[in-house]
Amino acid sequence: MKLFDVYPLYDVTPVKAEGAYVWDDKGDKYLDLYGGHGVISIGHTHPSYKAAIETQLSQIGFYSNAIQNPLQLELARKLGELSGCGDEYALFLCSTGAEANENAIKVASFENNKSRIIAFKNGFHGRTSGAVSITDNPKIIAPINAHNPVTILPLNDIECVKKEIARGDVSSVIIEPIQGVGGLDQPTTAFLKELRKVTQENNVCLILDEVQSGYGRSGKFFAHQHHDVKADIIPMAKGMGNGFPVGGVLVHKSIEPWSGMLGTTFGGSHLACAAGIAVLDVMKEEKLMENVSEINTYFKEQVKSLPGLKQVKGLGLMLGLEFDFEVAALRKKLIYDHKIFTGGSSNKKLLRILPPLNVRKSDLEVFIKALKDLL
């Protein structure tokens, strides 16, 4: 049987990984500055992570959400502590970022009994039915998904948002604190604060999509914490399981759950929780958010004189190097000649890097040297 051919593939076959490195089937070693789209948070095959999953697997890997699972409570408690969200939010566990967003817009709509969603230009929220309909990319929206009441507005234009909300039918506003796929643009603090105010005053849920920017990637647990605003609902996923499919939604305590409101077969399984708890434990023990801030400062200083570099976008280790030329050829040379994985975005001049949160200065020195050789 052939695979349904939807992915343009690089010709590399990783078979082994450790920390910030992967090895291919020919034994070549690659520096992984992309972490499989920002998924690898605590580093590939981290010993504590491996041990936690192996131990859990030998006890019980899965049972349904119809039974008690104390691991979910442990995950929620540790997440509350490390994120600073404490008991102000409650956790619903699922398996992917798109699923987290589906649940977020659904909870909002249940809560205020409205249905229109405001999302933003260049935003990306996933590929399932609701999530893709709030994504600003008509090419990936099938006719069946095109009927949701969604309004896409320019980022940072608060007057536009106010005008739409004044119509009275808006259920939620969804926004990425740092755009990932769209190319690392960010809402300003002033915009987010006004957005919080206008949504609160009009019974509209504010959803801050932290699927990519959350879990320490920005240097704070959630990227919106750089702006001192609070969301009603926070979807998250990528870094949560360090590669194990774990997603979740934090729902503010002002929103009441009811039995049967949401559900999933796989979300919050014993294995998923073991992975998620190990990630939180390692983030805390190894002070990974501090490392993110330290490496960010170092990296920005080192790259500033690179030829052709216009700006460094993003926060923490969710960064984009914007050049005055398209980067596709540069990315190819980095991967094939220098054995370094990087990412692209819808901005063709942007080289995206999303390394593991415990990447070291010495790893980035290799990247900077490669860029200096190539530019």
Ligand code: PLP
């Ligand atoms: N939201 C954001 C901000 C994302 O970057 C992504 C994936 O890139 C998603 C949602 C969708 O996540 P998933 O691919 O796990 O469904």
